[in-house]
Amino acid sequence: MSGRPHGESALFPVEQALVTDGGGRIAPLAIGFQTYGELNADRSNAILLCHALTGDQYAAGVNPVTGKPGWWDAMVGPGKPFDTDKYFLICSNVVGGCMGSTGPSSVNPGTGKPYGLDFPVVTIRDMVRAQAMLVDHLGIETLFCVAGGSMGGMQVLQWAASYPERVFSAMPIATAAKHSAQNIGFNEVGRQAVMADPDWRAGRYLEQSVRPEKGLAVARMSAHITYLSEAALQRKFGRKLQDRSAPTFSFDADFQIENYLRYQGVAFVERFDANSYLFVTRACDYFDLAADYGGSLARAFKDTTTRFCVVSFTSDWLYPTSDSRAIVHALNAGGASVSFVEIESDKGHDAFLLHEPMFIATTRGFLEAAAAARGLRAGA
Amino acid sequence: MSGRPHGESALFPVEQALVTDGGGRIAPLAIGFQTYGELNADRSNAILLCHALTGDQYAAGVNPVTGKPGWWDAMVGPGKPFDTDKYFLICSNVVGGCMGSTGPSSVNPGTGKPYGLDFPVVTIRDMVRAQAMLVDHLGIETLFCVAGGSMGGMQVLQWAASYPERVFSAMPIATAAKHSAQNIGFNEVGRQAVMADPDWRAGRYLEQSVRPEKGLAVARMSAHITYLSEAALQRKFGRKLQDRSAPTFSFDADFQIENYLRYQGVAFVERFDANSYLFVTRACDYFDLAADYGGSLARAFKDTTTRFCVVSFTSDWLYPTSDSRAIVHALNAGGASVSFVEIESDKGHDAFLLHEPMFIATTRGFLEAAAAARGLRAGA
Numbered sequence: 001m002s003g004r005p006h007g008e009s010a011l012f013p014v015e016q017a018l019v020t021d022g023g024g025r026i027a028p029l030a031i032g033f034q035t036y037g038e039l040n041a042d043r044s045n046a047i048l049l050c051h052a053l054t055g056d057q058y059a060a061g062v063n064p065v066t067g068k069p070g071w072w073d074a075m076v077g078p079g080k081p082f083d084t085d086k087y088f089l090i091c092s093n094v095v096g097g098c099m100g101s102t103g104p105s106s107v108n109p110g111t112g113k114p115y116g117l118d119f120p121v122v123t124i125r126d127m128v129r130a131q132a133m134l135v136d137h138l139g140i141e142t143l144f145c146v147a148g149g150s151m152g153g154m155q156v157l158q159w160a161a162s163y164p165e166r167v168f169s170a171m172p173i174a175t176a177a178k179h180s181a182q183n184i185g186f187n188e189v190g191r192q193a194v195m196a197d198p199d200w201r202a203g204r205y206l207e208q209s210v211r212p213e214k215g216l217a218v219a220r221m222s223a224h225i226t227y228l229s230e231a232a233l234q235r236k237f238g239r240k241l242q243d244r245s246a247p248t249f250s251f252d253a254d255f256q257i258e259n260y261l262r263y264q265g266v267a268f269v270e271r272f273d274a275n276s277y278l279f280v281t282r283a284c285d286y287f288d289l290a291a292d293y294g295g296s297l298a299r300a301f302k303d304t305t306t307r308f309c310v311v312s313f314t315s316d317w318l319y320p321t322s323d324s325r326a327i328v329h330a331l332n333a334g335g336a337s338v339s340f341v342e343i344e345s346d347k348g349h350d351a352f353l354l355h356e357p358m359f360i361a362t363t364r365g366f367l368e369a370a371a372a373a374r375g376l377r378a379g380a
Numbered sequence: 381m382s383g384r385p386h387g388e389s390a391l392f393p394v395e396q397a398l399v400t401d402g403g404g405r406i407a408p409l410a411i412g413f414q415t416y417g418e419l420n421a422d423r424s425n426a427i428l429l430c431h432a433l434t435g436d437q438y439a440a441g442v443n444p445v446t447g448k449p450g451w452w453d454a455m456v457g458p459g460k461p462f463d464t465d466k467y468f469l470i471c472s473n474v475v476g477g478c479m480g481s482t483g484p485s486s487v488n489p490g491t492g493k494p495y496g497l498d499f500p501v502v503t504i505r506d507m508v509r510a511q512a513m514l515v516d517h518l519g520i521e522t523l524f525c526v527a528g529g530s531m532g533g534m535q536v537l538q539w540a541a542s543y544p545e546r547v548f549s550a551m552p553i554a555t556a557a558k559h560s561a562q563n564i565g566f567n568e569v570g571r572q573a574v575m576a577d578p579d580w581r582a583g584r585y586l587e588q589s590v591r592p593e594k595g596l597a598v599a600r601m602s603a604h605i606t607y608l609s610e611a612a613l614q615r616k617f618g619r620k621l622q623d624r625s626a627p628t629f630s631f632d633a634d635f636q637i638e639n640y641l642r643y644q645g646v647a648f649v650e651r652f653d654a655n656s657y658l659f660v661t662r663a664c665d666y667f668d669l670a671a672d673y674g675g676s677l678a679r680a681f682k683d684t685t686t687r688f689c690v691v692s693f694t695s696d697w698l699y700p701t702s703d704s705r706a707i708v709h710a711l712n713a714g715g716a717s718v719s720f721v722e723i724e725s726d727k728g729h730d731a732f733l734l735h736e737p738m739f740i741a742t743t744r745g746f747l748e749a750a751a752a753a754r755g756l757r758a759g760a
Contacts, residue, residue, distance in 0.1 A: 022629025121629040181613035181637040182605060188638045189602045191631060192645070196594035198578055214576035222569045222602050225562060230697075233561035239668060247666055249402025249501040251571060251658060255665065257561040258568045265572070278631060285635065286627055288619060317610075317697075 007034045007057060007064070009100055010137045014109075018095065018130055021286075024120020028109070031134045032100020033057050033092035036076060037084035039140070045376055046140045047082060048131060049091040050148030050155035052353075053223075053280050054272055056099040059091040060084070065099070066271055074355045081363035086371070087144065094155075095130040096122045096280055098273035105206060105273045116203035116275060124151070124287045128158040135166075144374060145367065147171035149352035150319065151280065154287050157327065160308070161289060161300040169307040169370040171363065174316050174352045176323035177297050177330070178288035183318065186226055187281040190219030194274050203275055216274045217265030224264045229315035229348030233257060290330075297330035304331075307373065308338040309366040311359065313351040339366060387414045387437060387444070389480055390517045394489075398475065398510055401666075404500020408489070411514045412480020413437050413472035416456060417464035419520070425756055426520045427462060428511060429471040430528030430535035432733075433603075433660050434652055436479040439471040440464070445479070446651055454735045461743035466751070467524065474535075475510040476502045476660055478653035485586060485653045496583035496655060504531070504667045508538040515546075524754060525747065527551035529691075529732035530699065531660065534667050537707065540688070541669060541680040549687040549750040551743065554696050554732045556703035557677050557710070558668035563698065566606055567661040570599030574654050583655055596654045597645030604644045609695035609728035613637060670710075677710035684711075687753065688718040689746040691739065693731040719746060 010031045012018075017027035034057040039046060049059050051071065060076035062069060076082040082089055093101035096119070104119040111118070120126075135143065146159045146167050153175025160170045176183070194200055197215025201208050225233075237257040241247065244254065253259040293299040308331055312324035321342050331338040343358045345351040352359065390411045392398075397407030414437040419426060429439050429452065440456035442449060456462040462469055473481035476499065484499040491498075500506075515523065526539045526547050533555025540550045556563070574580055577595025581588050605613075617637040621627065624634065633639040673679040688711055692704035701722050711718040723738045725731040732739065 020629075022627075024629070117631070121631075178619065180610060181617040181619065181635075182610045184619070184635050185601075185605045185613065185637050185641055188633075188635075188641055189598060189605065192601060192642070193573060193576075193598045195631075196573075196577065196598050214572075218569060218573045218576050218598065221565075221572060225565045225569065230560060230562045230700075233565065237561040239558065239561065239564070247402075249400075249404070249666075251497070251501075251575075251662065253568075255561075255564050255568075257565050261565055261568055262572070282631065286629075320610075 007032065007100070009033070010134050012133060012137075016133065018126065018133070020120045020126045021123040022121050026095065026102055026120060028102070029095065029130065029133070030100065030102045030106070031092050031095070031130055033090060033134060034059065036060050036089040037087050039088040043140050044142065044144060044374060045086065046088045046090060046135075046138075046143050047145040047147065048135065048143050048159070049076070049082065049089055050131070050146065050152035051091065051094065052148070052150035052152050053284065054268070054277070055152070056097070057091045057093045059089070071353060074353075075360065075363065081360055081367060082147070086376070090135070090138065092131055092134050094127045094280065096127070096276060096283060098276040101130070103273070104203070104275035104279055114206040116206070119275070119279065122279060122283050124154045124158050124283050125162065125292075127283065128155050128162055131155070131159075132163060132166075142166050142168055144376065145169045145171065145370065147173070149173035150175055150349065151284050154284065157289055157300075160304060160306050161293070164301075164304045164306055167306045168374055169309070169366070171309045171311065171366065172327060173311040174313055174319050174349055176319045177290060177327050179285050184285045186223065187285055189222050190281055191278050193218040193222065194278060200274060205274070211269070212274045213269045216269050216272070216277060219277060220268040221261045221265045224261060226318045227348060227350040229317065229346055231315060231346040232348050235346070297326065298333035301331055301334045301336055304334060304336050306336065307370050308336055309362070310338060310340045311352070311362060312342045313345045313347070313349070314342060315346045316349040316351065318349040387412065387480065389413070390514050392513060392517075396513065398506065398513070400500045400506045401503040402501050406475065406482055406500060408482070409475065409510065409513070410480065410482045410486070411472050411475070411510055413470060413514060414439065416440050416469040417467050419468040420756075423520050424522065424524060424754060425466065426468045426470060426515075426518075426523050427525040427527065428515065428523050428539070429456070429462065429469055430511070430526065430532035431471065431474065432528070432530035432532045433664065434648070434657070435532070436477070437471045437473045439469065451733060455740065455743065461740055461747060462527070466756070470515070470518065472511055472514050474507040474660065476507070476656060476663060478656040481510070483653070484583070484655035484659055494586040496586070499655070499659065502659060502663050504534045504538050504663050505542065505672075507663065508535050508542055511535070511539075512543060512546075522546050522548055524756065525549040525551065525750065527553070529553035530555055530729065531664050534664065537669055537680075540684060540686050541673070544681075544684045544686055547686045548754055549689070549746070551689045551691065551746065552707060553691040554693055554699050554729055556699045557670060557707050559665050564665045566603065567665055569602050570661060571658050573598040573602065574658060580654060585654070591649070592654045593649045596649050596652070596657060599657060600648040601641045601645045604641060606698045607728060607730040609697065609726055611695060611726040612728050615726070677706065678713035681711055681714045681716055684714060684716050686716065687750055688716055689742070690718060690720045691732070691742060692722050693725045693727070693729070694722060695726045696729040696731065698729040
C-alpha cells in the first residue's frame with residue numbers, strides 16, 4: 001500500500017516536526033491531500049473536508065486506489081452542496097493513516113524500517129494540528145468551512161475549539177464530542193481481532209512480507225454492522241438466501257448478509273493498513289473534547305464566532321442524536337450561532353455518506369447562508 | 381473440556397438416533413442435564429428451563445465448571461419464582477453444546493475422533509427434539525412450563541409449536557421468532573473470528589492439541605457488547621480509566637471497558653468450545669419459526685391451549701420489544717391465552733439473567749396463576 005502513488009503531498013522537513021499529545025515526534029511529516037475547485041483571490045473560499053475513520057483524501061471524483069467514486073462524491077462537485085465552482089476544497093489524509101500521510105506503515109527515519117507500533121499514538125487534535133500545517137502551507141489563513149462526518153466530525157469540533165479564529169463555519173455531522181463506552185468497546189473488538197492474527201507479528205508484518213488480512217477483515221465486518229441500522233439491514237438483506245433456494249445446513253454464507261459482510265471484510269483489506277486501523281480507532285477512543293477544557297464542553301467553544309450546523313440521523317446508533325444534542329447544548333451555552341438538524345433516515349450512521357436528499361439540501365442551505373454572511377460571490 | 385464431569389446424563393443408544401432437520405444423524409446421543417426439586421406424584425409439576433447461547437444445564441446453585449452461581453440462580457431455588465419447593469425443574473445442555481450433551485467436541489463413532497465440523501448442523505428444532513427425548517426418558521408427558529430467554533426463548537417457541545399438547549404454559553423471554561439480518565451479521569462476525577484463528581485448524585484443533593483461543597475470545601467480546609445496552613455500558617464504565625490517572629497513549633487497556641471486554645473473552649475461552657460456538661450461533665441464525673408454517677407465525681400456534689407469558693426488556697437491542705410484539709400478535713391471531721410484559725430496564729439483553737425485580741415478580745405471578753389453573757397445590 002505505501003508504495004502506491006497518492007495525488008498531492010506536502011512534505012514538512014524535520015525542523016517542522018509534529019509533536020503529539022502523547023509526547024511523540026513525527027518528522028519528517030508528509031500530508032497526502034487533494035484539492036478541488038479554485039482558491040479565490042482573497043483566499044476566502046477554502047473548505048476543509050475531514051474524512052472518517054477509514055476514509056481518505058479522495059472525497060470526489062474517482063478514487064485512484066479503489067477505482068470507485070470518492071467517499072463524498074454525492075456532496076462534492078460542480079453544482080453539488082460543496083460546489084467546486086464556488087469553493088476551494090481541501091481534503092487530506094489524516095496523520096496515522098495509510099494513504100499518503102505519515103503513519104505506521106511509513107519508514108521510521110530512526111530505524112530505516114516501517115514505524116509499526118513505534119509510530120506515536122495520535123489524537124484527533126494531532127490530526128488537526130497536521131491539517132493546520134497543511135492549511136498554512138497552502139497559504140490560507142481562515143477556512144470558510146470545516147466539515148466532516150463521524151471521525152471527520154470530531155476533527156471539525158477540534159478545529160473549532162483549537163483555532164476558532166480560523167474557522168468561519170463548521171459542520172460536525174453524525175459525530176460526538178467524546179467516545180462512549182460502547183464506541184470504545186467496538187473499536188477494541190476490532191483492534192483485538194487484528195492483534196489476534198499471527199500475521200500481525202506485533203505490528204512488524206510489513207518487514208516480514210505478511211499482512212494480518214483475516215484479523216483486519218473480521219475487524220471491518222464487526223465495525224460495518226455498526227454503520228448500518230437494523231432497519232436498513234432488514235430492508236436490504238432480511239433473511240434472504242445467497243444464490244440458493246434452501247439453507248445448506250453448513251457454515252457457508254447461506255444468507256446474503258453473511259456474503260455481504262465477508263465481502264466488506266475482504267475489500268477493506270485490499271485498501272487499508274492494519275496498523276493504521278489500530279491508530280485511527282485509538283484516536284477516536286481518546287477523543288473527549290471537554291476533558292481538555294476542564295470537563296466543560298461549553299468552555300471549548302467559549303466566545304466562538306464560528307457558525308455551526310450540527311447534523312444527526314435518526315437511525316444512527318453509533319453516534320446517536322443525543323451525542324449531537326450534547327454538542328448543540330454546549331454551543332448554545334456559549335451563545336454560538338448554531339443550527340441543528342436531525343435528519344429522518346433509516347440508513348444508520350452511514351447515511352452521511354449516502355444520497356440523502358434532506359442532508360444534501362441542509363448542507364447546501366447552510367453553506368449558501370454562510371457564503372452570503374462571508375460576502376462570497378458565486379464563482380468568485 | 382469434554383473430559384470434565386457433568387452432573388447427570390441420559391444416553392440414548394444408536395437405535396434412538398436424533399435425525400436432524402439437515403438430514404444428519406446423531407447416534408449415540410448423550411444429553412447432559414440437571415434437575416432441581418421433586419417431581420410430584422402425578423408428574424404435573426415439571427418445568428423445562430432452556431438455556432441461552434452459551435449457557436448450560438447448571439441453572440441454579442453453583443456451576444461446577446466455573447465455580448460461579450448458575451445462570452438463573454436469581455430465579456431458581458426455594459421461594460424463588462421457579463420455586464424448587466413447588467416445581468420439578470429440568471435443565472439440559474443443548475445438542476451441539478459442550479457441557480455433556482453430544483456436540484462437535486464429542487467422539488464421532490464413525491471415526492473415533494472428535495466430530496469437529498462433521499457434526500451435523502443442528503437447528504433450534506433439533507435441540508427441542510433432543511429435549512423431548514429427555515423428557516420422555518424422565519417419564520414426563522406434559523410439562524407444566526417451558527421457559528427460557530434469548531436462544532432459550534426460541535426453544536420455548538419451538539416447543540409450543542412442535543408439542544402444543546405437552547406444554548401447559550410457556551415463557552419466551554427476550555427472544556424472537558426469527559433471527560434478523562443484524563443478528564445473523566453479529567453471529568457471522570463471531571464465526572469468522574473463530575475460523576480466522578489458525579489454531580482452529582478447520583475445526584480439527586482437538587486432535588492437534590491446540591485451541592483457537594484468540595479467535596473465540598474476539599467472538600465473545602463482540603457478542604458481549606450486544607448483550608448490554610449503551611446506557612448500561614455508560615453507567616458502568618463510561619470513559620473511566622483502568623488503574624491509571626491518565627491515558628498511556630498506547631494500545632494497553634487504558635479504559636475499563638477494554639479491560640472488561642478482554643476479561644470476558646479470556647474467561648469465556650476457559651469454559652466453552654469453539655466449534656460448539658459455531659454450531660449454536662448457526663442454530664439461531666437458521667431459526668425462523670414461521671417458515672416452517674407456510675410463512676405464518678400465527679399458524680405455528682394455531683388452536684394452542686398453552687398459556688403464554690411473553691417478556692421483553694426496553695433496552696434490549698439484540699431482540700428488541702418489536703420482536704416480542706410479533707410473537708404476541710401471532711398468538712393473539714390464534715386466540716391464544718397470552719400475557720405480554722415489556723419490562724423497563726436499562727440493562728440490555730442480559731437483563732433476563734440479572735436481578736430485575738419486575739421480571740422476578742412477573743415470572744412469579746405468571747407461574748402462580750398457571751399453577752392454580754393446573755390445579756397444582758403448593759408443595760405437592
